[in-house]
Amino acid sequence: MSFEKIQLLRKALHDHNYRYYSKDQPIISDMEFDGLLDQLIALEKKFPEFYDPNSPSQRVGGALIKSFETHTHKRPMLSLSNSYDQKDLLAFMNRCKDSLKNDLEWSVELKYDGVAISLCYENRELKHALTRGDGIRGDDVSMNIRTINTIPLKLPTEAPEELEVRGEVYFSFSSFERLNKKRFTDQGVRFANPRNAASGTLKMQDSSEVSRRGLSAFMYSVHSDELEVSSHIESLKLLREWGFPVPSEEGKSLKKCQSLDEILDYVNYWDDARHNLPFAIDGIVIKLDEIASQNKLGYTAKTPRWAIAYKFNSEKVLTRLKDVRYQVGRTGAITPVAILNPVQISGTIVQRASIHNADQISKLDLHENDTVWVEKGGEIIPKITGVDLSKRLKGSISVDFILNCPDCGSILSRKEGDSQHYCTNSSQCKTQIKGRLNHFIQRNAMDIDGIGAETIDQLVELGLAKVPSDLYQLKPYDWLKLEKFKDKSVRNALSGLKQSKNVPFERVLFALGIRHVGSTVAKKLVRHFKNIDNLMKTSEDELLNLDDVGPMIVTSLSTYFLSKQSIYEIEKLIEIGLCFTSSDEFSGGLLEGKTFVISGVFDSFTRAEIKSSIEKNGGHLSTSISSKTDYLLKGSGVGPMKLKKAESLNVAQITEIEYKTWIGSVN
16 A cells, blocks of 8 residues: 555656646645655655655655766767858758758757756666766766756656657756855855856765756757657657657747758857856757758767757956966966956856966056956856957056966076976975875875865975875874864775775876876876886987877976986885886787777777777777877777878778787687
């Protein structure tokens, strides 16, 4: 009887949720809805054996997610190619017409500025929700997606049993401002923009907090082997009938067009009207409406040939420059930052903007209290693009780049040909010290659990740590000097440091923070030189012979290894037990000394798996084809430019089947 009661409540709540969010036709009050939900939650708590991940009770969250599993997309989740003007758009339309040889109809819709998501339904119930990831595999964020009220957890009987629905998760401006106000009150920091906030929220481990934040979603495509539909717009109408939030022709967010002029009218309308929307868009998406035509054109390795995004020009606004402040990076680089009168751009309040370097200040001819043009580069990073000279105040003083480090007072240095000024007092400048230690402990480097930015800040201020090796030599009583550090916190920090001794050499090298040596370059150096001694003794000529290693990286490595302090620190870290030798797993092997470029989509491997396979068998990876490339490993939809270059340089081409046959004897 209890199970029947629970099922009836679930069915009723699903129906009321559909009426409220999809039809805008509620038949009960919010109080009555909450009463039914409370009954369901109480019964599910009393009878946990009847748990259902798609119960309406899961909308409120509550589960803690220890980690996000990854799954392979049933269909690759590709990106759209971009256009920025009428010429690009016309070229795209002509390519489609030339290939299909007939008159075409186009669907045009808004390009939502959020996080791409794929909803997978089995037996008409939400099975999992995946982020885009690398396009082949994505993170499973189902628990957090279930908190979005507009996303149906169960589908009506008219829908196919197996269904994949793709769309965008976003924050409305009102929800974003509410979240940022609370975040600033609690933590003193704000999210940069709604897109970043949505991305971060989807990856939160506490689903109840996700529910409180109020994410929204729009769906823009549907895929199913069981679905028979002739046009894209028709498919969206079906999605709406099944309860999904989709763009509508009635609201002018979706339109069928027959010509370039009609599409441009739509683009121009929304380029202006987007400022009145309650959420952010950054362009328009143009698709062939007929599904059969889409299938004929197919895909490249990265994008569909039948769709394109038209990106709006960045929004520019005028505001007053209040001040220029200077930030010190972990490498000592000094970055000027403009402090502005608050102004709204693309739905967010902007109060700071990067000016990059002294050359940019000079180019803009910045003066104190200037009225400046500000825009968001790529709709994300605010930057000053110009000065309204007509509003310059009489007698205003020009902005001159500082001569001394704003943190330690040391005289700044700028090498010939370098755009940046640097503080060279790396051993005493606290901001640099904190930056290097925070880089060392981060997830992509040593991934030290139990130690965060606040901990590093305290350690440096108390004089307990200046270099990474200091962290490993602290005693329990040293850790207890930190605010909020009790026995459990000390144990966690010590445990995290102990675990970090298992981190492989390529991540240790990246963690050292050598200028211009990112994670990819560090991996290439380790694969080639095998251990730290070989790397330190190598010549500049040998370094330059490596793919993706240029003069800047070579100079940086040489400077680092000529420093007595650097060598002393490496010796201490070796004594402590950190790994400075590559794993045997990556040495030798059937592919030893061979350089591969991979392109296309593969049946038996994800892109990450095939890269790992090449490296485990001793091969090297490169992103571009050159005379040093031995093989182009090509999947379906191989990039035509890569193919052409491989042919011109006589680079051997192998298929996935040939590759599997090749490595099959290695076991």
